Amino acid sequence: MPFAVRYPPSPSETSLATSIFETTPAKSVSEEEAHLARSAKWQFSTLCASVDNKDQYGSSAVPIYQTATFKGMDGPYDYTRSGNPTRGALEAHLAKLYGAHACYALSTGMTCLDVILRLVKPGETVLAGDDLYGGTNRLLTYIGTHGGVDVRHVDTTRLDELEPHLGPGNKSMVLLESPTNPLLKIADIPTICAAVKAAAPSALIVVDNTMMSPYLQRPLNLGADIVYDSGTKYLSGHHDLMAGIIAVGEPEVAKSIAFLINAVGCGLAPFDCFLLLRGIKTMSVRMDRQIATAELVALYLHELGFLVHYPGLKSHPKRDIHYKQATGAGAVLSFTTGDKSLSEKVVGSARLWGISVSFGAVNSLISMPCLMSHASISAAVRAERGLPEDLIRLCVGIEDPRDLIDDLEHSLFAGGAIVPDLSHPTLSHPRMANLYELGREHREHWVIERARAYKRSLPENAIQKLVDGVKRGLGFSSIPRKQLANEITVSAPGKVILFGEHAVVHGVTAIASSVDLRCYAVLTPRSDHKIALEASDSSIELEWDISALPWNLLPLGGDRGKREADKELDSALLHSIEALVEDSNVNKTGKGASVTLLYTYMLMAGNDVNAPGVTLTVSSTLPIGAGLGSSAAYSTCVSTSLLLAHSYIDPPKNGFDPATRDVVDSWAFLCEKILHGNPSGIDNAVSVRGGAVAFTRAMGGRAGGLEGLHGFSSIRLLLTNTLVPRDTKSLVARVSAKRLAEPEVVDPILKSIQTISDEAKTLLSGTSDVGRQALVLRLETLIRQNQVYLTQLGVSHPSLEMIVAATTGEPFNLATKLTGAGGGGCALTLIPDGFSETSLQALMEDLTNLGFQPHLTALGGSGVGFLLSPTSDERIESDTGEGMTIPKRSGLRDAGSDGLANWAESLGTWVY
Numbered sequence: 001m002p003f004a005v006r007y008p009p010s011p012s013e014t015s016l017a018t019s020i021f022e023t024t025p026a027k028s029v030s031e032e033e034a035h036l037a038r039s040a041k042w043q044f045s046t047l048c049a050s051v052d053n054k055d056q057y058g059s060s061a062v063p064i065y066q067t068a069t070f071k072g073m074d075g076p077y078d079y080t081r082s083g084n085p086t087r088g089a090l091e092a093h094l095a096k097l098y099g100a101h102a103c104y105a106l107s108t109g110m111t112c113l114d115v116i117l118r119l120v121k122p123g124e125t126v127l128a129g130d131d132l133y134g135g136t137n138r139l140l141t142y143i144g145t146h147g148g149v150d151v152r153h154v155d156t157t158r159l160d161e162l163e164p165h166l167g168p169g170n171k172s173m174v175l176l177e178s179p180t181n182p183l184l185k186i187a188d189i190p191t192i193c194a195a196v197k198a199a200a201p202s203a204l205i206v207v208d209n210t211m212m213s214p215y216l217q218r219p220l221n222l223g224a225d226i227v228y229d230s231g232t233k234y235l236s237g238h239h240d241l242m243a244g245i246i247a248v249g250e251p252e253v254a255k256s257i258a259f260l261i262n263a264v265g266c267g268l269a270p271f272d273c274f275l276l277l278r279g280i281k282t283m284s285v286r287m288d289r290q291i292a293t294a295e296l297v298a299l300y301l302h303e304l305g306f307l308v309h310y311p312g313l314k315s316h317p318k319r320d321i322h323y324k325q326a327t328g329a330g331a332v333l334s335f336t337t338g339d340k341s342l343s344e345k346v347v348g349s350a351r352l353w354g355i356s357v358s359f360g361a362v363n364s365l366i367s368m369p370c371l372m373s374h375a376s377i378s379a380a381v382r383a384e385r386g387l388p389e390d391l392i393r394l395c396v397g398i399e400d401p402r403d404l405i406d407d408l409e410h411s412l413f414a415g416g417a418i419v420p421d422l423s424h425p426t427l428s429h430p431r432m433a434n435l436y437e438l439g440r441e442h443r444e445h446w447v448i449e450r451a452r453a454y455k456r457s458l459p460e461n462a463i464q465k466l467v468d469g470v471k472r473g474l475g476f477s478s479i480p481r482k483q484l485a486n487e488i489t490v491s492a493p494g495k496v497i498l499f500g501e502h503a504v505v506h507g508v509t510a511i512a513s514s515v516d517l518r519c520y521a522v523l524t525p526r527s528d529h530k531i532a533l534e535a536s537d538s539s540i541e542l543e544w545d546i547s548a549l550p551w552n553l554l555p556l557g558g559d560r561g562k563r564e565a566d567k568e569l570d571s572a573l574l575h576s577i578e579a580l581v582e583d584s585n586v587n588k589t590g591k592g593a594s595v596t597l598l599y600t601y602m603l604m605a606g607n608d609v610n611a612p613g614v615t616l617t618v619s620s621t622l623p624i625g626a627g628l629g630s631s632a633a634y635s636t637c638v639s640t641s642l643l644l645a646h647s648y649i650d651p652p653k654n655g656f657d658p659a660t661r662d663v664v665d666s667w668a669f670l671c672e673k674i675l676h677g678n679p680s681g682i683d684n685a686v687s688v689r690g691g692a693v694a695f696t697r698a699m700g701g702r703a704g705g706l707e708g709l710h711g712f713s714s715i716r717l718l719l720t721n722t723l724v725p726r727d728t729k730s731l732v733a734r735v736s737a738k739r740l741a742e743p744e745v746v747d748p749i750l751k752s753i754q755t756i757s758d759e760a761k762t763l764l765s766g767t768s769d770v771g772r773q774a775l776v777l778r779l780e781t782l783i784r785q786n787q788v789y790l791t792q793l794g795v796s797h798p799s800l801e802m803i804v805a806a807t808t809g810e811p812f813n814l815a816t817k818l819t820g821a822g823g824g825g826c827a828l829t830l831i832p833d834g835f836s837e838t839s840l841q842a843l844m845e846d847l848t849n850l851g852f853q854p855h856l857t858a859l860g861g862s863g864v865g866f867l868l869s870p871t872s873d874e875r876i877e878s879d880t881g882e883g884m885t886i887p888k889r890s891g892l893r894d895a896g897s898d899g900l901a902n903w904a905e906s907l908g909t910w911v912y
């Protein structure tokens, strides 16, 4: 017996204070067994309504045992903190609903998380989501900073983001939620549970099921160990009490939870248990109505052209996964208007929808998560986690859907988000006898008709553009389509970071240089009004109808005449493009590359009523995802070619002038935000401008800095690719999460890296009077120090450590660190001037034998390049003897990685 306490009676004991309540004569064993067999098949609503109550006076409702203590020594109860009959009845009832070994009723949903987190010991890891309720985030941050727990925020709806954090030796707790709140992202719970258990058998999987309740989803059956649910929401349904539920599948875990609840004293008070029991009886009936109305509200907003997050909508990218694990879409949805102040006006105009936090009650609620439920998460972290500031959350109650849609329509109209469509036959909406008596199709028809009487409010010129765009897309426009006259051929280099990766994201200076590996791209005109992407390295061949792109979500307002890119991504447009690309059968590389191309194309086309159809063909000598800035080189190529195609910049005759480079850089940075999440901007800065730089990101009102370094190019570096794939976006997010959780550990590391970069900057500025040999020795020391700090930041990898060991030990005695985001990818080794060729060959052979790919790189070199005056296209004779043009894109496709640089040179004159 591990704990010397008396537990509250467990539901499996069906004790329910039998000795206190039992009055009716005992049934025969066979009669009781037959009843149990039949009741095991009861439907959920029957289970909700039938509370097992054996009151001594036959009371219909479970009595409230409003007492702190119980007399005597032998009864099942002594003190209400440890157990109470009203709570016992509630817990037994909940265990049936959750299909749990045991359920516990606590004072709030947050208390549940607090108790569960006490199962984690200092040094262990908690993997939590990145779309989280603000209160959850607050408590996790606290246990991260005060409990010595390694709390990491990753997108737990994505297995590939979770997996790198799991390991058999890494005792962890994984917190899942599906759908997430408030973005309604879906995690494939059974698949994630199975993968977590396979990779880390000792991990405890915890699911916050509040958005679904046991009516729609029972995660213990899907592989979870512990489930919690804020009883304040659907279970109680009336917003008149606070409660939390923990449901557990295994007796051992149940014992620990019971111990903690008793020790802390956070069991639910008897009166609240009574209220919660009462609420549960009507849960499925309430929720049926709430879900049916939520579906109508989601459809209504979708029809109006808003980006709506709701798993019940056909457009939800993970709708199928959701319905495999849950039986309904729930009654919470969210949408964006495209503008924060517009959203505030809409929310402020609501009357029937109460402006309030929380959800699940019979009354409908409207809120702006960034200002309310998620306000305790800083704006920067919200942005990092992709929570749009203009997001409106709707929590649908049981009011009549006609009134709810009426009030929402009024709010959207009063807030300026929609305007009446004067061409629509009627703006009056005759009330239907009873919407719920109509079949689903009729209900949806009512909603769609209603939405069609309005349209999203756009400034006049934007409406004209939209109309033109639609006409063009449908092909009955008289507007002649613009076509690119020629192919546009561009290239851009990758980069190597010598000092300061990751720290640079947080405002520390980093030192980097372009490398002799490049991405090449050809933008080819096409006449079928499509946009296509071909990437031969990654076998991508995709195309989209330009008219099928989500033009209605193009951000409005702002100065669309300006050439520079916006500073921030428009989340509504981005999500919609992601959903479009999600449908194509393509890997992660292809998805990122496609979303980047389409997003950039659309934003630029927003200024051009007549955007041309194009195919972008890319190929790269850079390894993708290896820390050498392949994404920045790709981003620079996409930006430059599209800027030229949309006539934002002129074809450079004598090379790119600084102002044009700034324009290209601003777009490349926006592309990097799509691919990276939270890039510092160093990779695109180097790719666009070439050469070597000291880069400091502009942050918190402080101006950034970009300084050319001229003592750099003669340094020889060996780059060794571990061939371990990884994702910059999640590594950057991991460091941010660590900083959030452990600022006292991370901030001093950042400070030390700043000192390293400061010294390196002086050494490499070309003005340092330190002798060459001393300079190289000093750089080697700085490289070793930087690697230690990167390891402490958690971004090294066993493969990188192997390279460090192979290069730093005898006989080579070199200095090595990871470069770029780490977690695999590449290591860089400084090759001092006197290092013999024989030793270098031996070293490269050793590294190759270890399974790595070493590459001696030349540093510095040109930034973005443009093929100026192409030699006449290669011509070949066809069978008929007629000349046929071989487009450059075929040359690019066929050149192969090794032949790319030669192919590019053979084309003609490049300017940079």
Ligand SMILES: Nc1ncnc2c1ncn2[C@@H]1O[C@H](COP(=O)(O)OP(=O)(O)OP(=O)(O)O)[C@@H](O)[C@H]1O
Binding pocket: 519, 535, 537, 538, 588, 589, 590, 591, 592, 593, 618, 619, 620, 623, 624, 625, 626, 627, 628, 629, 630, 631, 632, 634, 675, 676, 683, 726, 727, 728, 729, 820, 821, 822
């Ligand atoms: N040649 C290419 N073709 C298509 N997409 C590419 C190409 N090069 C890069 N990308 C895009 O960039 C992504 C790789 O970006 P990621 O930031 O993970 O790696 P990296 O840029 O090589 O490393 P780092 O940012 O650490 O230097 C790919 O998944 C893909 O979407």
Ligand SMILES: C[C@@](O)(CCO)CC(=O)[O-]
Binding pocket: 497, 500, 501, 502, 503, 504, 505, 627, 629, 676, 678, 679, 680, 681, 682, 683, 728, 732, 820, 821
């Ligand atoms: C890891 C990082 O510092 C470098 C990636 O090449 C991220 C960035 O600066 O954007």
